[in-house]
Amino acid sequence: REVEKSSLTVIGTGYLGAVHAACMAEIGHEVLGVDVDEAKIAALAEGRAPFFEPGFPEVLKRNLENGRLRFTTSLAEAAAFGDVHFVCVGTPQQPGSHAADLRYVDAVVDGLAPHLRPGALVVGKSTVPVGTASRLAERIDAELAWNPEFLREGFAVEDTLRPDRLVVGVTSPSAEQVLRDVYAPMLAAGTPWVSTDPATAELVKVAANSFLATKISFINAMAEICEATGADVTTLAAAIGYDVRIGDKFLRAGVGFGGGCLPKDIRAFRHRAAELGLEESVRFLHEVDAINLRRRDRAVSLARELVGGSFAGRSVAVLGATFKPDSDDIRDSPALAVANAIRAEGARVTVHDPQGIDNARAVHPDLDYSPGAQKACEGAHVVVHLTEWSEYRDLDPVKLAEVVHGRALVDARNALDLAAWRAAGWEVRALGRPRA
């Protein structure tokens, strides 16, 4: 279906922006992607994806070739080109604080402001504390809308082209119409459309991520109870998940959530609520965070127990470095937190990951890395499974038993066939599950 072509810019070409830019070109718009990182822009312009995201390289190449997608490092060029500007820069956690660091969002808005074309619309997509849009609107002579993004890494292209819903926070009917035109193919496909004010749109995003984080910590809290009582959290999760009001998604107990979004978003939300004098309203997010971090400690202590109470002089194989499979993202990865904690207790730690090794090595040069899962396990006293890549499910515990020093396994993601490992003579521990 032909769309009414718009001239769009997408500012900030990380996971969110690069995928958004390519997907907006894919549905027919003229798109200019912008970033201050020259190397990243050069890579994208040559059709090289600067990160691992299934399906993204194909969409990128196709739209570079058909001429609808271009890249630049010039914000002034972007301002001169675009009718709609999507702001997709990062809002990381501030060092030494829980607050979101808004300097990149502020810089983009200030950089665009003097060069904007008349009638241009600036649309924030970054995750921000509620109130940001109205604060920024005072600094710019254009309408400022908020349109949060809900894509998951690993499914970013799919989630962008076929979102569960579109949420737009606008202050005028004309801005809503501009966004309806941009997203016309999604609307034609029946995607639910929620039009609201910017504050609600900003909050929808943090509320959604807070709910998801809470769901994971809920099941991980149940895992703690299961561990003390000999019950099995995986069965418990399946059983409660049959109730459609609860649902079976996001109830995988394990080493908890990480990544560039959920951990920092719940912290920034608590910080923002405190600023508003509403600390109590989201105090439970403190528990959500605490439960999540305790699971990392638990994975460490199960591994320690399996090597006889001390890591000193032991070799540990860590399967997985990324915060989840099908991504090369290691930001706040539980796997690397566990690997580093074990190393700090004196073990030699060898990490394998199908996609995340380069990123991990750059940030954690003190860990050892192996190009193969089986190789990582050679001579290990314990194998700790921390990111549920599908290739780990295909490992043969019989073959692996021949190369390890001790047949001991911690499944910190509850994703392996424990019966098969036990049958091959392995001593197995899993989070929230009985010992045998």
Ligand code: UGA
């Ligand atoms: C998350 C949200 O799912 C997206 O909707 C949102 O757009 C995105 O954050 C964002 O704010 O940008 P993402 O961080 O890509 O997406 O990853 P998720 O699939 O949500 O997983 C987050 C973490 O939770 C991972 O570490 C994963 O291993 C963990 N997780 C997830 C569990 O431990 N158990 C589960 O049942 C599900």
